[in-house]
Amino acid sequence: MDEPRDGRDERTGADEPPPIGGSWGRLYAFVMIALGLLIVAFTAITRHFA
């Protein structure tokens, strides 16, 4: 491959919007919130049934 391999220069294509969800930032936030909710749920399950 002849193209330069410098990572910082190669992150083109990252601006392409997601097919759903509006923006990538919103999707990432959604994933993090879902993870937080799962951790809360697992903690509640652990404590309730212990």
Add this chain to the structure above:
Amino acid sequence: MSGLDWLVLVGSQFLVVAYGVWKGRRANTLEGYMLSDRSMKWQTVLFSIMATQASAITFISTPGQAYVDGMRFVQFYLGLPIGMIVLSVTAVPIYHRLKVYTAYEYLEGRFDLKTRALAASLFLLQRGLSAGLTIFAPSLILSIILGWDLYITNIVMAALVIMYVATGGSKALEKTNVLQLGVAMAGMITAVIVILVKLPSSLSLYDATLVAGKLGKMNAIDFSFDWNNRYNFWSGLIGGMFLQLSYFGTDQSQVGRYLTGKSVAQSRLGLIFNGLLKIPMQFFILYVGIMVFVFFQFAAPPLFFNHVEADKIAASSRAAEWNALEARHAEAHAARRATVDALVAASERNDAAAVETAAVALREADGTFRAVRKDAVALMKENDPAAATTDTNYVFLTFVMRYLPAGLIGLVISAVFCAAMSSVASELNALSSTTVIDIYKRSVRPDESDGHYVKVSKLATVFWGLFALAFAMVAHRFAPSLIELVNIVGSLFYGTILGVFLVAFYLKHVRGTAVFAAAIVAECAVLLCAFGTGIAFLWYNVVGCGAVILTALVIQALTPDRELRTQN
């Protein structure tokens, strides 16, 4: 298995394999054979990623893990969603932009050929071994269920997978992965429905979970920090994130899956949805194991789930002692059952004090019950020091064979086969891609036609299938829990590979020689941790990754000018 089970198993497998071969019949170019012409939508990428990660081992060993160890294994996946986001932001755009076939191609441009070759070699070694375990798991099922010789079963399994992958390539496996994941999940859902139907009709799902909880099985989260604790919140979130970053970011069996996406967005969305769905999926599979555990509070479990080992001692000179233990086991089960009934009755009355009293009695009865099992294991060891005294992998299948009706047994076994084939297919495809792209095409025969490379890719698939088979032949000698073994083997190498990639992405001033030397040092450090300390395996990923980054920085700082001149 009944005739109906065989019909379901053979029929479904024939359809899946035929579908795969048909879908892959036009894979005549290298890009088509290895990356499905980069034409997949995010849904296909998502299910292919999930099917690749969820092997037969996931479906066999995870419920058994929950039966023995509770829900705490779910913490292993806590770092995965964060890893998916990091990769979506960093690795996916870079790989797409460069149009690489393998992740290791990137390393040559960024560093040098020897770093690319080192990373590719580490991958080939670790993934070749893991593929062996992925073949071994379903073979183990067949050898137990049908009494077949394990070695012959391994050979048959490997031959089927090699044939399917070598002919279809990536185009075949992407499409069949979706189908196979569907069958696998259908099998697990069927199993849990049967368990719920077979539990006492008066027992609610809440009370079933309460029984498991009072026996310490609903331990989904543990915030206490301990380097030697294999699964807790911190090891899962931090160590697990490093492992998942390495697995999805640098392991060609996963990189190859999302490189089939037809755009950056399609690949990214597949990863992001994997981050959303993976933890709930693993929770569900573990919960199946919890329900099997509750089921065996009411139905009598065998003294030892590996009936081959149990039959061996029952036919030995220690048979009388074994029979006495079985009698004690039955008594202990009956006593424990009485305390379970008392707990459920107290829960139904909403009598909190009575629930706690019954829980204490239940734990005491369970302690007696487990003591009998411990005695049984000790007797097995005395009788035969080489006996396999861990039966985690046999728990779920014992339930399936004893309690599922005809037809559904075939469906669950088919689910296990589907899961195995989807993972092995991706692994062999990745091993073949790395061998051909990073070694053969790069250093051996660089100027051949596409058709030539496709042929060599098929031969490489066969070679790696045979390599995996060789490891599968000896895997039973050190398989306490198959899913743990796979992750332990992966963790020996993943941290180092991830460190190399992180340096490549973020530390622009570090050059090839520094990162190559750092990778060697880091791998030695990981092996030292694994064989010289008691540190839990998830931390190997952090150690390997951290050691590469720090060592590379130090070496680069010591030799900046000469190195830069060499590079320029």
